[in-house]
Amino acid sequence: MEQHRIACSEIWGGVRSVDLDVCAGGLTASVYSLACGGEKGGDIYYLSVCSGDHLTRIVLADVRGHGEQVSHISSWIYDSLRRKMDTSEGSSILFDLNAAIHGHGFEALTTASVVGYSMAESRLYYSYAGHSPIYLWRRTNRRWSPLRLTSERGAANLVLGVLPSAQFDQEHTPFLPGDRFFLYTDGVIECPNADGEQFGAPRLLNVLDAADKDSLADMKNRVVEAVQRHVAPAPFHDDLTFMVAGIC
Numbered sequence: 001m002e003q004h005r006i007a008c009s010e011i012w013g014g015v016r017s018v019d020l021d022v023c024a025g026g027l028t029a030s031v032y033s034l035a036c037g038g039e040k041g042g043d044i045y046y047l048s049v050c051s052g053d054h055l056t057r058i059v060l061a062d063v064r065g066h067g068e069q070v071s072h073i074s075s076w077i078y079d080s081l082r083r084k085m086d087t088s089e090g091s092s093i094l095f096d097l098n099a100a101i102h103g104h105g106f107e108a109l110t111t112a113s114v115v116g117y118s119m120a121e122s123r124l125y126y127s128y129a130g131h132s133p134i135y136l137w138r139r140t141n142r143r144w145s146p147l148r149l150t151s152e153r154g155a156a157n158l159v160l161g162v163l164p165s166a167q168f169d170q171e172h173t174p175f176l177p178g179d180r181f182f183l184y185t186d187g188v189i190e191c192p193n194a195d196g197e198q199f200g201a202p203r204l205l206n207v208l209d210a211a212d213k214d215s216l217a218d219m220k221n222r223v224v225e226a227v228q229r230h231v232a233p234a235p236f237h238d239d240l241t242f243m244v245a246g247i248c
Contacts, residue, residue: 006049011082013046013059015074019224021217025049025056026119029245030216032224034236036187040071041239043185044112046081054120058245059093061112061160062131062185066239073108077101090114090127091168094160098129098168101161110160113183117175124175127168130159132186135205137212139178144208147173147181180216180246182208187240191227194234199227219244 006012006024017035021028024047035041042063049056059081063074080100084093093114101108113134116125126134126147133146149157149169156167175181184204191199207226211219223242 006047011046011048013044013048013078013081015040015042015044015071015078017041018045019220022047023248025054025117026248027056027058027117027245028216028248029058029243030220031241031243032220033241034187034239035071036066036236036239038071040075042066042070042074043187043239043241044074044078044081045241045243046078048082054118056117056119057090058115058117058183058243059112060131060183060185060241060243061110062187062239062241064107064109066187066237070107073104073110076104077108077110089170090116090125091170094127094129094168095166098158098160098166099164102164104161106161108161111186112160114170115181115183122174122176123172124181125170125172127170128157129168130157130162132184132189134184135182135208136173137180137182137208139176142212144182144205175247177247180219180244182242182244184242185240187236187238188223188227188242191231191236191238191240192234193230193232199230203230216244216246 003021044061046059063070111131112129113131114127135144136147211222
């Protein structure tokens with residue numbers, strides 16, 4: 001399996017189909033992205049190491065629509081993210097993106113998750129904009145659980161672009177050697193088979209549970225194979241992107 005190593009102050013990511021491992025600032029992530037019906041899609045994956053080499057930033061975003069028809073929007077959002085590498089607060093990244101996306105209208109509505117890993121603090125920081133929460137696996141209890149925000153306020157953490165100005169929360173949790181997290185777009189759990197049955201979160205969790213002793217790359221491959229079995233012989237109807245990550 002190909003591995004891309006990100007050096008200090010480097011950014012990696014995009015909107016194209018990809019299947020590889022990435023090592024960045026203390027974290028290793030195994031990434032899979034499939035653009036529906038073309039080379040580029042509406043899912044955005046982004047990893048960076050800040051200039052102080054102490055914070056790894058990961059963003060996963062999903063533009064309304066899919067495939068080449070929205071790739072110009074996802075490419076623009078990815079370029080906007082590149083300019084935010086050293087921003088310490090994931091919530092402020094979402095705040096700025098929200099204002100920019102709102103100006104592009106309804107077609108640019110986007111969900112997003114922002115995750116930051118501080119190696120010095122052994123903490124995982126997380127913020128959401130209308131996006132499904134990441135799943136976290138603790139070495140101590142060997143169980144996958146959704147990592148939800150506990151202090152959401154009213155009309156906060158909305159899909160990017162819904163309102164011209166919106167607030168986003170950021171929280172943190174310990175993240176230690178042996179722990180893992182799984183970050184994904186809704187194309188993973190919402191992909192239907194020929195009968196219209198979605199893959200679903202329970203099926204995804206069963207796959208992750210069965211792979212808890214696997215390497216990150218093998219866990220990724222298990223998810224890919226399970227989704228492909230579920231969909232076949234029907235074609236994919238949406239972009240899908242996910243990554244599983246842990247400490248190097």
